[in-house]
Amino acid sequence: MSDSDDDAYEEPLFQRVIEYAAASDRDVVRMVSGHPDWEPPAALREGLKAYADGDPESFQYPPREGIPELRGEIAERRGVEESRVVVTNGAAEANYLGMAEALDRDAGSEIIVTDPVYPYYPGRTTMLGGEVTRVPVGDDGHVDVDAMRAAASTDTAAIVINTPNNPTGAVYSRESVAALADVAADVDAVLVADEVYDHFDFSGRFESALTLDRDHVVVTTSFSKALGITGFRIGYAVFPEALIEAALTRHTLVNVAVSRPAQAAVAAALRETPPSYYESVRDTLRDRIEEFTAALDAAGAEYTTPEGAFYVLVRFDDFPGTLENVKRLVDDAGVAAMPGAAFGETYDEWIRFTLCTDRVDEAADRLAAYFDGQ
Amino acid sequence: MSDSDDDAYEEPLFQRVIEYAAASDRDVVRMVSGHPDWEPPAALREGLKAYADGDPESFQYPPREGIPELRGEIAERRGVEESRVVVTNGAAEANYLGMAEALDRDAGSEIIVTDPVYPYYPGRTTMLGGEVTRVPVGDDGHVDVDAMRAAASTDTAAIVINTPNNPTGAVYSRESVAALADVAADVDAVLVADEVYDHFDFSGRFESALTLDRDHVVVTTSFSKALGITGFRIGYAVFPEALIEAALTRHTLVNVAVSRPAQAAVAAALRETPPSYYESVRDTLRDRIEEFTAALDAAGAEYTTPEGAFYVLVRFDDFPGTLENVKRLVDDAGVAAMPGAAFGETYDEWIRFTLCTDRVDEAADRLAAYFDGQ
Numbered sequence: 199m200s201d202s203d204d205d206a207y208e209e210p211l212f213q214r215v216i217e218y219a220a221a222s223d224r225d226v227v228r229m230v231s232g233h234p235d236w237e238p239p240a241a242l243r244e245g246l247k248a249y250a251d252g253d254p255e256s257f258q259y260p261p262r263e264g265i266p267e268l269r270g271e272i273a274e275r276r277g278v279e280e281s282r283v284v285v286t287n288g289a290a291e292a293n294y295l296g297m298a299e300a301l302d303r304d305a306g307s308e309i310i311v312t313d314p315v316y317p318y319y320p321g322r323t324t325m326l327g328g329e330v331t332r333v334p335v336g337d338d339g340h341v342d343v344d345a346m347r348a349a350a351s352t353d354t355a356a357i358v359i360n361t362p363n364n365p366t367g368a369v370y371s372r373e374s375v376a377a378l379a380d381v382a383a384d385v386d387a388v389l390v391a392d393e394v395y396d397h398f399d400f401s402g403r404f405e406s407a408l409t410l411d412r413d414h415v416v417v418t419t420s421f422s423k424a425l426g427i428t429g430f431r432i433g434y435a436v437f438p439e440a441l442i443e444a445a446l447t448r449h450t451l452v453n454v455a456v457s458r459p460a461q462a463a464v465a466a467a468l469r470e471t472p473p474s475y476y477e478s479v480r481d482t483l484r485d486r487i488e489e490f491t492a493a494l495d496a497a498g499a500e501y502t503t504p505e506g507a508f509y510v511l512v513r514f515d516d517f518p519g520t521l522e523n524v525k526r527l528v529d530d531a532g533v534a535a536m537p538g539a540a541f542g543e544t545y546d547e548w549i550r551f552t553l554c555t556d557r558v559d560e561a562a563d564r565l566a567a568y569f570d571g572q
Numbered sequence: 573m574s575d576s577d578d579d580a581y582e583e584p585l586f587q588r589v590i591e592y593a594a595a596s597d598r599d600v601v602r603m604v605s606g607h608p609d610w611e612p613p614a615a616l617r618e619g620l621k622a623y624a625d626g627d628p629e630s631f632q633y634p635p636r637e638g639i640p641e642l643r644g645e646i647a648e649r650r651g652v653e654e655s656r657v658v659v660t661n662g663a664a665e666a667n668y669l670g671m672a673e674a675l676d677r678d679a680g681s682e683i684i685v686t687d688p689v690y691p692y693y694p695g696r697t698t699m700l701g702g703e704v705t706r707v708p709v710g711d712d713g714h715v716d717v718d719a720m721r722a723a724a725s726t727d728t729a730a731i732v733i734n735t736p737n738n739p740t741g742a743v744y745s746r747e748s749v750a751a752l753a754d755v756a757a758d759v760d761a762v763l764v765a766d767e768v769y770d771h772f773d774f775s776g777r778f779e780s781a782l783t784l785d786r787d788h789v790v791v792t793t794s795f796s797k798a799l800g801i802t803g804f805r806i807g808y809a810v811f812p813e814a815l816i817e818a819a820l821t822r823h824t825l826v827n828v829a830v831s832r833p834a835q836a837a838v839a840a841a842l843r844e845t846p847p848s849y850y851e852s853v854r855d856t857l858r859d860r861i862e863e864f865t866a867a868l869d870a871a872g873a874e875y876t877t878p879e880g881a882f883y884v885l886v887r888f889d890d891f892p893g894t895l896e897n898v899k900r901l902v903d904d905a906g907v908a909a910m911p912g913a914a915f916g917e918t919y920d921e922w923i924r925f926t927l928c929t930d931r932v933d934e935a936a937d938r939l940a941a942y943f944d945g946q
Contacts, residue, residue: 231633233633234628236628238631243625244624246621246623246833247620247621249620250617250620250621250624250837251617254608254609254610254611254612255607255609256803257800257801257804258607258608258803259605259607259803287661287826287828287831288827288828290825290826291826294825318825321825322825325821325822325825426628426631427631427632428631428632428633429630429631429632429633429831429832429833430631430831430832430833431827431828431829431830431832447695450692451664451668451692451695451696452661452668452696452826453664453665453668453805454661454664454805455803455805456805457661457804457805457830457831457833458803458805458834459620459803459804459833459834459837460831460833460834463624
């Protein structure tokens with residue numbers, strides 16, 4: 199376990215790699231960020247067009263908690279009271295609200311995260327005046343529940359997890375998440391469960407923390423990945439009754455409400471998109487995982503096979519996951535990826551490849567050729 | 573001058589009045605909140621539809637600072653470096669960022685506002701851990717620069733003003749704003765100038781604080797009112813060079829970026845909407861001001877004539893601006909408005925009527941009949 203007040207977070211590093219790749223003279227396969235490259239549901243486009251023809255009143259402030267047709271649909275699908283749901287500006291704002299309200303209870307100033315971790319969590323903690331504690335995951339990329347329990351104390355305000363996990367691809371077991379909810383309850387902390395990749399479970403084991411039905415749990419997610427619309431910025435959080443009012447107040451003071459055209463489009467997409475859409479995206483990703491890892495096998499590299507989400511961590515011999523090495527791959531292999539060091543220490547020997555491109559086989563061939571030629 | 577840690581803010585009170593009016597059996601003219609009732613520019617609707625037909629890549633994360641076609645257009649129109657502009661989730665987020673970064677400089681924890689004041693400013697201050705100082709405006713509804721100067725000290729982190737002003741309708745003189753920028757510079761504070769009503773200047777005197785070209789000034793605004801789209805949540809802030817990076821970091825950690833469909837629609841509207849659109853909306857509002865105040869004259873009520881924005885404050889004899897009296901007007905006069913007490917003490921004898929309805933004459937007649945019959 200390591201303490202850190204590191205306030206680095208993903209975006210600028212993302213940007214640096216993306217800009218570096220964009221400035222390259224050569225063709226580069228982009229596997230840096232989690233931008234879906236697949237087609238959004240047809241109903242989403244249609245919903246946006248239908249919204250564009252609405253009357254002026256439909257262009258005005260939506261309810262701060264979200265438009266009823268979206269919030270209601272979410273509550274029904276998730277089997278929760280509508281009063282516990284707040285539609286947010288992506289999972290980012292949902293996590294911000296969850297972490298801020300956990301800290302605002304005056305029940306501790308520490309936020310416990312895993313290592314590796316999506317860098318926005320520690321960045322947000324520092325911004326909110328909290329202290330970050332990072333707890334390394336196990337060798338299998340799964341959360342180490344015993345180590346999390348040992349780290350937790352009365353100073354713990356929140357435990358933040360992400361399952362299916364970015365970057366390890368682990369899908370945490372229901373038992374692990376329940377145990378972490380127990381830990382949170384024991385020390386009067388909040389378990390914030392970011393489930394933004396919930397539609398990308400290849401293990402068949404994913405269960406939402408909402409099914410635990412606990413008072414100390416905030417569940418956050420977004421439609422960014424599920425509907426292929428990271429730019430729409432529509433997410434939501436399900437808060438326990440005790441925290442929803444404070445969360446809505448903060449949401450109102452920061453954002454007032456969430457952009458209505460995007461809310462209307464997502465509501466239409468939710469209503470009208472058949473399950474086959476989601477299955478077909480999952481099938482595409484399954485194929486990409488297979489193609490990419492088969493080629494990595496051929497290259498003799500060590501890698502993680504994602505149980506969920508759409509990232510593969512790869513370890514090449516004597517080639518740590520630094521920004522410098524990632525730039526080298528752009529220049530010399532024509533593949534752009536994220537340094538594992540961006541996520542902490544545990545995977546700093548690794549490089550994260552995102553499967554949001556239909557050129558994963560080409561990327562794998564380029565990597566194989568590059569490391570073969572070294 | 574009065575100190576207050578009051579964390580009330582407008583939205584819930586708005587909601588309560590709106591819900592009360594909606595639940596009424598009788599027909600009610602709604603003059604509560606600043607929801608434009610006029611048609612948005614045609615190019616906005618077309619821009620949204622064109623966006624809906626874009627490729628999947630155009631549906632993904634926009635740059636955190638805003639899409640280039642919008643940010644660039646803003647910078648050019650405002651005559652500022654593009655690097656100082658951040659597109660925000662409405663003026664709400666712009667003000668949140670301005671106030672948060674003012675406080676985060678470790679140069680004081682007090683935020684000075686006027687009284688009356690748009691209640692989000694004190695609410696946000698309290699949320700951010702700052703202390704609010706309210707300085708009454710003059711009898712003419714204009715900021716009292718001398719009193720603001722007297723209130724400012726080294727503990728002042730920010731002075732927040734709104735011009736054209738909600739609720740007094742005052743358009744502050746260039747000299748007043750420059751003097752407040754001087755005060756801010758003298759005590760190492762930030763002047764946050766919320767200019768969200770900049771398109772609604774009937775005085776011909778409004779000049780943006782950007783024209784002062786000062787280091788200690790953050791200018792915030794939005795397209796909510798100018799384009800009649802409060803639900804789109806597209807605003808922006810122009811920061812001094814010294815604060816923009818910190819503001820972008822906070823913006824990223826809270827929201828990542830702003831909803832892209834709305835950004836694309838606003839960029840199209842900015843490019844293609846002729847000046848006649850804005851003039852015609854101003855003409856409509858001018859007519860409404862005249863109609864409404866003429867009827868108030870007939871009713872013998874005291875009122876403010878807005879130099880800018882679209883609110884009229886009215887004082888009826890022995891009828892203070894309480895929530896109770898506002899409910900009485902809904903029930904007995906069929907007109908819904910905002911209690912002046914929601915904005916502080918200075919105008920707590922007044923009631924604020926919003927001119928976002930084409931039934932202002934009817935409302936005025938109803939009010940005249942009601943107070944005549946009392």
